[in-house]
Amino acid sequence: MYLHRSKALLLFFVIFLSWIWPAGHASALDLASAVAAVPNPRAESRTWVADPANAIRLGRDEINGLIQAHETQSGVEIAVVVLPTIGEFIPKEFATALFNHWAVGKKGQDNGVLVLHVLDQRRIEIETGYGLEGNLPDVKCHWIVEDIAIPFFKQGSFSDGHYEIARALITGIGNPDAERQTLTGHSARAPGTRVDSPPEPYELPYSHASLGDFHSDSPLSALSIISLGSGLFMLLLWPVLSHRHRLVHPDPLDQLDHFRKRAWLVKAGAAAIVVALLAWEWQSLASQWSVLFVFPGGFLVRRYRARRLARLRDQPRLDPNTGEAMRRLNEADDDAYLLAGQVCEENLGAKDYDVWVSPSGFYRVEQYDGAHGFEACEKCSFHTLRKIGTRIIDPPTTNAQGLAEDSFTCAHCGYAKVVKRSLPSLASSSSDGSSSGGESFGGGSSGGGGAGGSY
Numbered sequence: 001m002y003l004h005r006s007k008a009l010l011l012f013f014v015i016f017l018s019w020i021w022p023a024g025h026a027s028a029l030d031l032a033s034a035v036a037a038v039p040n041p042r043a044e045s046r047t048w049v050a051d052p053a054n055a056i057r058l059g060r061d062e063i064n065g066l067i068q069a070h071e072t073q074s075g076v077e078i079a080v081v082v083l084p085t086i087g088e089f090i091p092k093e094f095a096t097a098l099f100n101h102w103a104v105g106k107k108g109q110d111n112g113v114l115v116l117h118v119l120d121q122r123r124i125e126i127e128t129g130y131g132l133e134g135n136l137p138d139v140k141c142h143w144i145v146e147d148i149a150i151p152f153f154k155q156g157s158f159s160d161g162h163y164e165i166a167r168a169l170i171t172g173i174g175n176p177d178a179e180r181q182t183l184t185g186h187s188a189r190a191p192g193t194r195v196d197s198p199p200e201p202y203e204l205p206y207s208h209a210s211l212g213d214f215h216s217d218s219p220l221s222a223l224s225i226i227s228l229g230s231g232l233f234m235l236l237l238w239p240v241l242s243h244r245h246r247l248v249h250p251d252p253l254d255q256l257d258h259f260r261k262r263a264w265l266v267k268a269g270a271a272a273i274v275v276a277l278l279a280w281e282w283q284s285l286a287s288q289w290s291v292l293f294v295f296p297g298g299f300l301v302r303r304y305r306a307r308r309l310a311r312l313r314d315q316p317r318l319d320p321n322t323g324e325a326m327r328r329l330n331e332a333d334d335d336a337y338l339l340a341g342q343v344c345e346e347n348l349g350a351k352d353y354d355v356w357v358s359p360s361g362f363y364r365v366e367q368y369d370g371a372h373g374f375e376a377c378e379k380c381s382f383h384t385l386r387k388i389g390t391r392i393i394d395p396p397t398t399n400a401q402g403l404a405e406d407s408f409t410c411a412h413c414g415y416a417k418v419v420k421r422s423l424p425s426l427a428s429s430s431s432d433g434s435s436s437g438g439e440s441f442g443g444g445s446s447g448g449g450g451a452g453g454s455y
């Protein structure tokens with residue numbers, strides 16, 4: 001009977017996996033993977049310019065110095081990203097996703113700007129955080145694109161163009177009422193005065209194949225396959241082992257015990273499947289949401305376990321000496337066969353006892369788990385010890401742990417004890433204001449404001 005359940009379980013996982021497989025190449029996940037592959041200049045060199053192909057090596061240090069000086073003074077974070085290609089992604093979507101992935105701008109202030117320049121698409125995008133949409137509205141970004149980016153980039157003056165873009169952004173942020181002429185009319189050099197050398201050969205740090213279709217060309221990583229295989233094997237081994245055990249040991253109680261002792265197989269199997277999913281996601285660089293689908297699987301396994309245990313518990317027992325069928329006593333009658341502590345456990349709900357009696361007079365007491373929250377008493381050893389109260393001696397503060405006392409009393413023998421425990425200190429409110437010494441951007445977000453243009 002329960003072998004059917006294992007088949008149902010297997011079927012469930014096959015359906016489950018075939019369902020989440022194609023999720024790996026949904027375009028939203030691919031975009032997240034692609035932006036995650038762009039080198040983060042804060043993390044790698046504590047600078048503000050990501051230029052993996054050296055396309056603006058002529059002016060990169062100057063641009064970085066300008067942005068750094070402004071950030072020190074105002075806290076505004078400006079990221080400049082020059083990429084030879086982003087494959088087939090749309091620059092605007094890429095810019096918004098990269099902005100939010102890096103969290104450009106200070107947390108809570110959202111005072112970040114991201115300039116994305118995609119060379120092969122001849123495209124510039126200026127992405128602004130929510131906090132700058134007042135000082136740097138889309139129209140100002142549009143002026144900067146039209147008056148600076150396009151003329152400079154058309155002439156191949158990428159370094160000078162980016163320098164002037166950064167300068168104009170800073171002017172605009174500092175002067176909310178700046179006119180178009182103030183913002184864009186003061187270039188130090190004319191477009192075409194300095195032309196950058198071509199970028200170095202550049203390959204996408206992610207391949208479209210690896211983001212693509214698992215059904216056809218991209219195999220799962222070895223880790224995924226091994227984990228998935230061993231996970232499913234362990235899940236199926238559980239009912240198989242318990243079936244084999246039943247052939248040798250027909251006593252339901254013995255089977256029950258065996259079934260419970262082998263439950264680690266399910267935990268290990270489930271863990272291996274989670275590892276497989278994570279490894280698979282890792283390879284596809286997709287986000288890890290699909291792991292959430294493990295929970296319905298866990299629910300089904302728990303239900304299988306509960307039903308199996310209930311069936312074994314209810315299965316008629318045979319007198320081991322005479323082979324006669326035994327009878328299970330009801331809750332009122334079984335008290336006569338139980339110790340006072342066991343009756344107390346049963347009344348509390350901490351444990352549940354079944355008493356089976358044979359016509360010959362032989363009887364057996366079986367113990368089952370009840371509610372949580374009861375501990376074994378150190379004096380009488382019944383599971384009748386429970387927490388009756390907590391007293392806070394020292395409340396925790398933001399920089400120190402607190403102290404509390406838990407009181408326990410045994411409902412059977414009256415034993416009482418008090419246990420001290422420390423309370424974790426309160427989470428301090430993070431101070432992410434002006435300090436930018438960290439390994440990344442400050443934590444800002446963008447809603448998609450800004451402007452873009454092609455040259």
Ligand SMILES: [Zn+2]
Pocket residue numbers: 377378379380381382384410411412413414415
């Ligand atoms: Zn006790």
